[in-house]
Amino acid sequence: MERRDFLKLSAAATLTLAVEPAWAQTAKTEIHWLGQATTKLTTASGKVIVIDPFLTNNPKTPQEFKNLDKLGKVDVILITHGHADHLGTVGRTDGSCDAVDLAKRTGAKVFGPAGLIQTMIDLGWVSAEQGIRFGKGGTVTPLGPEVKITQVRAEHSSEVTLTDPTTKKTHTYPAGEPAGFIIETENGLKVYHMGDTGLFGDMRLIGEYYKPDVVLIPIGGHFVMDPRDAAYATREMLKPKHAIPIHYGTFPVLKGTPQEYQSALGQTSTQVHPLSPGDKLTF
Ligand SMILES: [Zn+2]
Numbered sequence: 304m305e306r307r308d309f310l311k312l313s314a315a316a317t318l319t320l321a322v323e324p325a326w327a328q329t330a331k332t333e334i335h336w337l338g339q340a341t342t343k344l345t346t347a348s349g350k351v352i353v354i355d356p357f358l359t360n361n362p363k364t365p366q367e368f369k370n371l372d373k374l375g376k377v378d379v380i381l382i383t384h385g386h387a388d389h390l391g392t393v394g395r396t397d398g399s400c401d402a403v404d405l406a407k408r409t410g411a412k413v414f415g416p417a418g419l420i421q422t423m424i425d426l427g428w429v430s431a432e433q434g435i436r437f438g439k440g441g442t443v444t445p446l447g448p449e450v451k452i453t454q455v456r457a458e459h460s461s462e463v464t465l466t467d468p469t470t471k472k473t474h475t476y477p478a479g480e481p482a483g484f485i486i487e488t489e490n491g492l493k494v495y496h497m498g499d500t501g502l503f504g505d506m507r508l509i510g511e512y513y514k515p516d517v518v519l520i521p522i523g524g525h526f527v528m529d530p531r532d533a534a535y536a537t538r539e540m541l542k543p544k545h546a547i548p549i550h551y552g553t554f555p556v557l558k559g560t561p562q563e564y565q566s567a568l569g570q571t572s573t574q575v576h577p578l579s580p581g582d583k584l585t586f
Contacts, residue, residue: 331585332488334517338363338580339388339553342496342519343374346488350446353411354381354484354496356401360394363553365581371405379445380406381452382415383498384461385422385478388553396466403428412445414452418479422463426476439482449489455509457481457500459527485513492516492586495543499550502532506540517586518543521550522564523557530559534567545586547576 330347337343340355341364351374358364358371367373382402387393391401406413406429413420413429417436423429437443442453459481464473483498495515509515518541521527527550528536537546548561561577568575576584 330490332490332492332494333583333585334494334519334547335583336519336547336549336578336580337361337365337368340383340496340498340519340521340550342549344486344488344494346446346450347490348449350378350450351376352379352381352446352452352486353377353405355383355389355498356380356405357388357391357393358401359391359404361388361391361553363580368581371401371408374405374409377405377409377411379452380409380411380413381484381496382413382419383457383483383496384416384459384481385419385463385476386461386499387464389499390463392463392465396468396471398426398465398468400428406433414443414445416454416461416479416482418477419461419463420479422476422478426463426465439480451487453485453487453513454482455485455495455513456503456505457483457498458503459499459501485509485515494586495519495541497521499527502528502536504540506536510541510543515541515543517545517547519547519549522548522559522561523551523553524559525556526550527557528559530563531567533559533564534569537573538568538571543573545574545576545584547578547584 333345335343338361342354344352359369414435420434420436461478461481463478464475484496486494493515494517496519522530522533551557551559
């Protein structure tokens with residue numbers, strides 16, 4: 304190497320060190336799973352993202368977190384699709400849901416597929432300022448440029464069904480297309496929350512292009528992948544360093560178990576973390 308190049312390189316290295324914030328050296332991203340798809344992610348610099356809040360009537364959520372205030376500060380809410388176990392409309396007959404209650408309490412903006420957010424605006428749940436529509440392939444940075452949230456495909460459906468409090472009849476609204484989210488945090492960690500999804504071939508593209516480090520993967524079957532599908536997606540297409548099974552056991556129909564997922568996976572470089580609702584991991 305010529306001396307001139309060496310000087311250029313060492314100047315660049317010094318600059319990088321000088322501008323790198325202190326927390327980047329040691330801080331980690333925390334993932335707190337609260338049952339079904341509900342996930343609280345705290346980034347290295349302390350920003351809080353809540354994905355698919357289904358808490359107050361979630362049979363698997365630890366009692367203390369059925370009180371939405373126990374989540375503390377929330378900066379951004381992400382919703383993958385309009386189903387009751389993702390908005391938290393389960394058991395509500397007053398036209399409310401956990402996602403909107405949480406948005407009201409915390410002031411957090413709600414991001415999700417354009418069609419879903421539009422329905423939330425039309426229903427008067429959020430204002431057009433608080434509900435932010437975006438689409439698959441789009442990246443948003445509401446927490447600053449160092450935290451990137453990208454919306455990706457999910458193979459599922461999306462509609463919002465509400466029960467009329469007086470007639471008890473249900474009414475179903477269209478809610479765009481379902482999605483997953485890839486969140487890249489300040490420490491460079493890429494967390495892929497898959498939402499509800501069946502197996503699809505472009506998981507290979509997502510694996511190759513985004514290279515997720517941690518995948519929150521649905522395994523319950525019936526509405527989503529079963530353990531065998533999820534194992535195939537993990538081993539053959541996504542190849543993450545870590546996998547956290549979600550969306551199982553909450554209702555009888557979601558039969559898949561982390562044990563079945565692990566045995567279908569066999570020998571692999573992916574480390575599986577079978578969590579209990581309420582457990583936290585840091586990466
Ligand atoms: Zn769903």
